[in-house]
Amino acid sequence: MEFIKDIAMEMRPKIRYWLPCAAVDETDLREEIRQMKERGFGGIEVVTLASVPEQIARGDEGWGSDKWHKTVGVIADETLKQGMSMDLAIGPGWPIVSLVIQNAQDEAAAVELTYGEICVPAGEYFEGSLPVRRIVHEEGIPKLVAVMAYEETQEKVLKRKSFLDLSGYVKKTADGSVLCCDFPANEAGVWKVFAFYQQPTAQKMNSGQSYVIDHLSKKGVQACEKYWEKVWNSNVYSSQESIFCDSLEYETAFDWSHGFAEEFEARRGYSILPYLPVIGLNNLYPSGDLPGYRFSDPLYSDQINHDYLEVQTQLYCENHLNELEQMAEKHGKTIRYQVAYNKPFEVERSALCVAVPENEALGRPAIDSLKAMASSVHLGRKKRYSFECAAEFGNAYGQCYEDLFWWVKRGLMAGMNAQVLHGGSYSGKYTGKYSEEGQVPGVSWPGYAGFYGFISNDWNRTLSLEDARGCMDTIARLNAVFRKIARIDCAILKNTYCNDGLGSEFYIYPDGGQLMNYGYSYEFLSEMMLELPVCRVSNGRLDEDGPAYKCLIIDHERYASLTLLLRIQKLAESGFPVVWIGDKPIGGRFYSEVNSEEKRELWNAVLEKTWNADTVIHVSSRNEVPEILKKRGVMPEVMLDGKRDIMTAVHEDDKIRYIALYAYNRVEYTLDNPNPDEFGVSALFGKTNKSSYQRPGKNSRGTVSVSIRGRGSVWICNPWTGNSTQIAAGSLECQTADNQTGCSGYRKMAVDIEEDEMILLAVSRETGDCANSEVIASLTQRNDRVGEILFDTLELEEFCPNEYDEVSFLRSGFRKWGEPITIDKLRPWNELDSRLQKFAGRGIYHGKILLEKKMAGQRYFLKLGEVCDTFQVWVNDKKADFPDQVMKEVEVTNLLGEGENKLMVIVHSNLYNRLLEEGMVWKGNVIPYTQKKYGICNTEEKPVCLVSPIMPLL
Numbered sequence: 043m044e045f046i047k048d049i050a051m052e053m054r055p056k057i058r059y060w061l062p063c064a065a066v067d068e069t070d071l072r073e074e075i076r077q078m079k080e081r082g083f084g085g086i087e088v089v090t091l092a093s094v095p096e097q098i099a100r101g102d103e104g105w106g107s108d109k110w111h112k113t114v115g116v117i118a119d120e121t122l123k124q125g126m127s128m129d130l131a132i133g134p135g136w137p138i139v140s141l142v143i144q145n146a147q148d149e150a151a152a153v154e155l156t157y158g159e160i161c162v163p164a165g166e167y168f169e170g171s172l173p174v175r176r177i178v179h180e181e182g183i184p185k186l187v188a189v190m191a192y193e194e195t196q197e198k199v200l201k202r203k204s205f206l207d208l209s210g211y212v213k214k215t216a217d218g219s220v221l222c223c224d225f226p227a228n229e230a231g232v233w234k235v236f237a238f239y240q241q242p243t244a245q246k247m248n249s250g251q252s253y254v255i256d257h258l259s260k261k262g263v264q265a266c267e268k269y270w271e272k273v274w275n276s277n278v279y280s281s282q283e284s285i286f287c288d289s290l291e292y293e294t295a296f297d298w299s300h301g302f303a304e305e306f307e308a309r310r311g312y313s314i315l316p317y318l319p320v321i322g323l324n325n326l327y328p329s330g331d332l333p334g335y336r337f338s339d340p341l342y343s344d345q346i347n348h349d350y351l352e353v354q355t356q357l358y359c360e361n362h363l364n365e366l367e368q369m370a371e372k373h374g375k376t377i378r379y380q381v382a383y384n385k386p387f388e389v390e391r392s393a394l395c396v397a398v399p400e401n402e403a404l405g406r407p408a409i410d411s412l413k414a415m416a417s418s419v420h421l422g423r424k425k426r427y428s429f430e431c432a433a434e435f436g437n438a439y440g441q442c443y444e445d446l447f448w449w450v451k452r453g454l455m456a457g458m459n460a461q462v463l464h465g466g467s468y469s470g471k472y473t474g475k476y477s478e479e480g481q482v483p484g485v486s487w488p489g490y491a492g493f494y495g496f497i498s499n500d501w502n503r504t505l506s507l508e509d510a511r512g513c514m515d516t517i518a519r520l521n522a523v524f525r526k527i528a529r530i531d532c533a534i535l536k537n538t539y540c541n542d543g544l545g546s547e548f549y550i551y552p553d554g555g556q557l558m559n560y561g562y563s564y565e566f567l568s569e570m571m572l573e574l575p576v577c578r579v580s581n582g583r584l585d586e587d588g589p590a591y592k593c594l595i596i597d598h599e600r601y602a603s604l605t606l607l608l609r610i611q612k613l614a615e616s617g618f619p620v621v622w623i624g625d626k627p628i629g630g631r632f633y634s635e636v637n638s639e640e641k642r643e644l645w646n647a648v649l650e651k652t653w654n655a656d657t658v659i660h661v662s663s664r665n666e667v668p669e670i671l672k673k674r675g676v677m678p679e680v681m682l683d684g685k686r687d688i689m690t691a692v693h694e695d696d697k698i699r700y701i702a703l704y705a706y707n708r709v710e711y712t713l714d715n716p717n718p719d720e721f722g723v724s725a726l727f728g729k730t731n732k733s734s735y736q737r738p739g740k741n742s743r744g745t746v747s748v749s750i751r752g753r754g755s756v757w758i759c760n761p762w763t764g765n766s767t768q769i770a771a772g773s774l775e776c777q778t779a780d781n782q783t784g785c786s787g788y789r790k791m792a793v794d795i796e797e798d799e800m801i802l803l804a805v806s807r808e809t810g811d812c813a814n815s816e817v818i819a820s821l822t823q824r825n826d827r828v829g830e831i832l833f834d835t836l837e838l839e840e841f842c843p844n845e846y847d848e849v850s851f852l853r854s855g856f857r858k859w860g861e862p863i864t865i866d867k868l869r870p871w872n873e874l875d876s877r878l879q880k881f882a883g884r885g886i887y888h889g890k891i892l893l894e895k896k897m898a899g900q901r902y903f904l905k906l907g908e909v910c911d912t913f914q915v916w917v918n919d920k921k922a923d924f925p926d927q928v929m930k931e932v933e934v935t936n937l938l939g940e941g942e943n944k945l946m947v948i949v950h951s952n953l954y955n956r957l958l959e960e961g962m963v964w965k966g967n968v969i970p971y972t973q974k975k976y977g978i979c980n981t982e983e984k985p986v987c988l989v990s991p992i993m994p995l996l
Contacts, residue, residue, distance in 0.1 A: 045759050045766040045804070046519040051125055053518040053525070054084025055431070057501055058465030060492020062094045062482045063134075064103035064113040067471040071113070073852060074469060075120040080507050082514025085127035087286055087462055088117060091135050092247075093494055095483045097476045099249040105134035106141045106269070111277055122281040129284040129378060132266060132366075137245070137292035139252035140265035146181040146242035150265035151253045155187065155296035155318070157238045157333060162191075165227035172212065172219050173237040177295040177331055182242030186212070186219060187303070188315040191233040195338055202337040204228065205316050208235065236319050236333070245293050254292050257385075258299035258357040263365040274373045284398060285370050287379040288430075290387075295331040296321070297354060297386055305357060310349045310634040317346045325542040327384040344601065345633035351539035352632065355388045363395035370397075378428055383414070383541040390536065390568040393418035400428035401458065403449050404435070404498075405723030406543035407709045407730070409456050409689070410550035414541060416457025416565040420528050420589040421574055426460040429453040433464035433498045436721025436969045438491075440954035441499040442911040443513050443927045448735065450517055451800050455689045455704045457565060459524040461517060466502035467492040469850040479847075487843055488851035488953065495957075496964040497722070503851045505841050505884060506950040509912035512762070512924035519761040523700045523802065526693040530589040531678045532557065532671075535596045535606075536566035537631065544726065546711040551597060553664035555708070560668045561682035561690050561749075564595070569606040572613075579616035593676045595667065598624035603631035604645055607652040614655035619676055621659045621667055681749035681788060688746055688795070694807065700759075701750055701803040705742070705795045707735065719970050734972075737928070739908075739983030742797035749788035754806030756789075761802060763923040763933075799929060828902070829988040831945070833889035833978075836863045838871070841883040841953070856883060865889075868907065868986060870975035872955065882956035884948055885977055891917065891934075891943040891988060900990045902938055905931045907986040908979040909949060916946040930984065951976035 057078055078086060090105050103109045114130065121128045133139045143151050158173025175184060189212055193204035211223040225233050245254040255262035270285070299305075306314040320343035322334025337343045367377045376397035382389035383401075393399035393415035401415055412429075419427040432441060432449045450461060470490035472482045482490050488503055504510050534551050548555055550566065557564060571577065572594075576585045583590040594613065599622075610620055630636035630645045652658065661670055668684070671677070680690040680701055691702040709730040716725040719734045729735060750756075757766040769791075795801060839856040848854065859881070863874055871878045871885060891904070904915060904922075909930045915922040917937035925932035937943075954974050962969045980986040 045757070045764050046522050047764045049515055049518045050522070051084045051127075053521045054082060055461040055463055055514055055517050056085035056087055056127070056129065057083045057463045058087045058089055058430070060093070060465055060467045060490070061088060061090055061113070062468060062470075062472070062490055062492075063090050063098050063105050064107060064109040065094075065098045065472040065474055065476065065482050066113055066468060067473065068116050070469045070471045070850070070852060071116055072120045074502060075117065075124060075126070077507060078466065078502055079124040079126055081502065081510040082512075082518070083126070083463075084518070085129065085283065086117065086121055087129040087131070088114065089131045089135070089286075089465070089492075091492055093492055094249075095476065096249045098482070099134070100251060101475065103474060104251075105248060111273065114279065115277055118277075118279045118281050126281065127283040128279065128281045129286045130279075130282060132285050132287050134248040134252065136288040137247065137254050137290065138257070138266065138287060139247045139254050140262075140269055141252055142265050142268045143253040143255065146179075146244045146253060147183060148253065148265075149259070149300050150255055150261040152243040152245060152256045152262070152292055152294065153240055153298055153300060154243050154294040155238050155240055155298045156331065157236055157296070157318070159237075159333075160235050161232045162225055162235055164225055164231050164233055167224045169220060169222045172221050173235060175239050175241070179241065179244040181244040184239040184241040187238045187240050188318060189221065189235070189237045190316060190319070191225070191235045192319060192335075193228045193230050194232070194234045195230060198335050200234070200319060200335050200337055202339070202342055206233070207316065238315075238318050240298060243292070243294055256299055257290070257292065257362050258297075258302065258354065260361045260365055261300070263362060263369065266366070267369045270369065282375060284376045284378040285366070287366070287377065289380040289383060289402060290385040291327065293328045297330070299357060302353075302357070306350070306353045309353055309356065310632070312634060312637060314346075314350060317343075320346055321350055322347070323386050323540055325540045325544070326386065327542060341629050342633060345630065345636065348601070349632050349634050351386050351388075354386050355391060355539060358382070358387045359392055359395050363392060367396050380430065381415070383543055386539050388539050388568055388570070389414050389541045390418050390566060391570050394422045394571075397424065398426050398428050398460070399424070400430060400462070402430035402433060403464070404430070404433035405726065407452065407727060408543070408545050408547050408549055408711070409452060409706065410548055411543040411545065412453055412456035412458065413565050414543070417533065417567045417571060417589070419457060420530065420565070421567075421571060421576055421585060423576075423588070425525060427458045428460040428462060429458040431461040431463050435497050435724045438493070438496050438499060439503070439952055439957050440974060442952065443504075443509070444737070444910075446513070447928050448798060450520070451704055451798075452706065454520055454524050455691050455702065455706070457528065459521050461521075463501045464498045465493065465500070467500045469852045471850060481849055485849055487849045488854060488957075489849060494964060496962070496969050504911070504950070504952055505882070506912055509914065509950055513912070513927060515924070516761045519764060523702075524691070524693055526695045526700065528589055529679055529692040529694065530565055531562045531592050531676075532564035533567045533584065533591040533594050534564050535594065535599065536568060537599065544711060544723075547708040549711070551595075551664070553667065555687060556665065556668055556684065558689050559682060559687060560684045561678035561680045562668065562671070563678065563690055563692065565589070567594075569603060569609065572609045573605070579613060579618045582617070584613070584618060593619040593621055593671060596620065596622045597664065599627055601629055601631040602627040602649065604635050604648060606631070607645075607648045610652050610658065611648070611655060614652070614657045617657055619657055619659060619671075619674055620655075621661060621670060622653075623661055623664055623667065626653055679751060683747040686744060686746045686795070687797075697807055699752065699754075699805045699807055701805065703748065703793065703795060703801045703803075705797045705799050707797055719972055721967065721969055737798045739981070740796065740985075741983050743794060745792050745794050747790065748793045749790045750803070750805060751787055752789075752805050752807065754808035757804040759802040759804050762926045765923070766804060796929070826990050827987050828990045829891055829893040831889065831891055831904070831986050831988055833865045833868065833887050833945075835888045836865055836874070837886040837888075838863070838878075838881070839883050839886070840881060859883065868978050868980040870979060871951070871977045872973065872975070879973070880956050881976075882951050882953045884950045887947040887949065887978060889945045891938065891945050893938055893940055893943065893988070896938060896940045897990070901933060901935045903931050903989050903991065904934050905985065905987050905989060906947065906978055907984040908975075908981055910974060910976050911950055911952050913947055913949045913978075918944050947978065949977055
């Protein structure tokens with residue numbers, strides 16, 4: 043089988059390119075783009091941030107200026123020449139703004155609700171000022187929306203039927219509005235009076251020049267379209283693929299929009315105004331200021347909140363996302379958008395509305411979080427699920443490629459198949475009006491710091507272009523596999539509108555990983571997605587031509603909508619298995635569907651019929667699910683023994699089925715015990731991600747039983763090289779219905795795997811069942827050590843500016859450092875000589891491999907223990923294939939001879955030790971500093987050795 047050799051540009055990762063607006067030099071701009079191409083990137087996302095000096099942002103080189111458009115034109119021209127794509131951020135940073143909005147009162151600008159509250163005596167006449175607004179801005183005119191009173195039975199708990207509409211008791215006077223009302227008596231002796239006001243958020247970006255748009259109204263998009271229509275009519279931008287929209291970070295006290303109350307009533311059949319006090323949400327960013335009261339019976343306030351959130355989602359999808367996508371498509375572009383999360387919108391439905399949905403890494407490493415939009419991509423037949431990849435607080439210039447691949451592998455296994463690396467900064471050269479010594483103000487070596495120099499890496503400033511290219515080639519090969527049709531075992535219902543992504547592993551489906559460890563793959567669907575035309579059952583599969591789900595899992599749903607219950611009935615009538623965990627729902631999900639006796643009777647009748655349907659399987663806990671699925675014959679595409687933390691993924695075309703196994707480590711959300719070695723949101727995840735996660739090595743290696751479907755030939759694929767090796771056909775045991783698994787059509791193998799290791803298999807899609815065999819295939823690499831590895835000298839070359847006063851990475855290079863170092867023990871460079879504490883560069887190791895006898899038919903792999911950052915290998919003056927930069931190994935079979943073999947290894951560091959140090963502070967926060975250990979290290983867990991693995995290969 044020919045694995046992926048020729049890599050299409052569209053499979054390659056993109057890179058976010060931070061620019062200081064138009065304060066750039068065209069020659070540097072073009073050279074950086076050429077180098078990004080050489081590094082293996084397939085596209086560039088052009089972004090400006092608040093790090094741009096204010097005088098530049100507000101001057102004639104700012105975002106949206108004529109000079110800015112000229113700069114974008116240069117990028118478009120050079121990316122076109124290089125065969126790359128260009129994406130443009132929709133505005134100068136985020137949240138989304140429009141330059142055509144001139145004041146806060148513009149109906150295209152964002153609005154919010156704010157409120158005030160007071161207590162007044164019951165049974166008395168009251169005349170006084172209305173409750174004042176809790177949130178007040180310097181701009182914008184407030185508008186009174188509603189005034190009401192409730193009896194408060196206990197703190198933050200309201201008596202639902204005590205509602206008083208006080209709107210008719212408000213009088214306008216020269217000094218402002220006054221409430222004049224004779225309040226009736228009540229049991230509590232007081233009334234809680236609420237006043238709600240609509241007002242502009244007055245949030246501005248772009249150094250205070252541009253207003254944030256209303257994300258729930260068409261007028262917000264129309265303001266964007268007025269700007270982009272003018273841009274596209276004047277500039278072709280042939281290489282532009284997408285408009286990019288980052289995560290939702292606009293600030294509102296209480297999410298609202300012009301005409302929201304009227305839209306709500308039209309869609310839900312009742313007015314939201316009397317119920318505004320019980321709207322309350324958690325897990326929003328920014329957090330806002332909502333009342334958050336509850337009724338004595340919380341059922342009603344929960345249902346009303348669901349109605350509110352449903353209308354929010356509908357308006358966001360219809361008026362914002364759909365309109366943006368149509369705007370882009372008119373000009374042959376698409377929208378790539380980090381939809382919904384941070385705000386009160388359903389993320390799965392939102393992801394259906396744009397061509398390229400995107401998720402992000404920053405503070406969101408949990409696998410369940412990364413899966414959030416996967417079902418939308420699969421059911422929506424989208425080619426890409428994009429990943430803003432490897433964003434990390436406090437580890438600038440310290441992220442190694444092993445760290446990058448940790449993010450990439452988790453993303454791939456969660457359904458992502460495209461990456462935008464976060465990110466890369468412009469060189470800093472600039473000779474315009476506000477330049478300082480020929481640079482952007484404040485720039486020091488190695489150049490402009492688009493993300494402040496402390497947050498996330500500059501992936502265009504790693505020290506080896508060739509090594510970067512090898513890593514991007516590998517990611518591109520994996521993307522090519524993971525963009526083939528995904529087959530998913532289980533659909534899990536997820537009904538929530540709040541998605542902050544913060545939680546430990548399996549925080550959405552908290553089964554402790556059982557389902558995955560038995561081989562079942564799963565992703566999350568909302569009830570709305572079950573209504574999609576493709577969600578029909580045929581041959582026992584839901585959406586047979588797509589993910590082909592085998593079952594639906596409903597996990598402890600306290601509320602169920604009428605629409606969901608009816609849909610489950612249809613699934614049951616089709617014989618499709620539905621596993622329902624937990625007790626019967628206590629009520630409808632939406633108040634609008636149960637706010638009359640007739641509606642409640644209908645809901646109860648439908649619930650009873652659905653609950654008792656033949657193919658609805660009831661279990662009390664998640665722990666029972668794997669066993670009940672097995673008993674009902676719902677088997678995974680890849681069976682595991684449940685003993686190890688292993689994820690599976692299956693992707694296929696008409697010729698090949700690819701099976702990925704990934705031994706994941708569990709991330710732990712430690713909100714009350716932040717990690718002192720991390721910074722910002724990353725610190726909330728213990729010793730489980732980025733620099734504080736260390737691959738444990740051979741101590742984590744173990745054997746897992748793996749069973750795969752089909753009778754075709756099986757290959758092991760190496761994404762680092764593009765090579766594949768066939769497993770001997772007679773060494774796979776076929777299982778019959780008499781085997782302990784109780785199912786047929788599988789072949790069983792024992793796989794040896796280490797934590798953070800990914801194994802990729804390819805199976806030819808031949809028809810028919812496999813025949814029985816007594817031999818079990820073993821992918822157990824018994825890593826028999828052979829020969830001896832000896833290193834004798836190390837030459838070091840420092841990476842530094844070419845000239846004393848140079849500040850750009852572009853004009854930097856390697857130069858000899860000191861004399862060769864005699865190696866007595868493989869240790870980090872900074873332990874070899876005290877002068878190497880701040881060293882950055884490359885080390886050239888010289889040594890030899892001693893091999894007494896080379897056995898015919900055996901393969902030989904060089905393992906290099908713990909290497910940081912990237913490395914390449916030469917044996918007998920011949921270069922080996924590009925090594926596995928995670929497992930630190932490379933095959934040298936065809937380069938080795940018997941006896942003494944010349945060995946050279948070149949290792950490149952990154953710039954962390956040189957640029958960062960203890961006590962550095964950013965915006966008042968101390969950045970944790972952990973000195974990196976560059977070079978080759980030989981440890982018990984990660985030994986340097988030559989191995990000859992034994993496995994049944996052709």
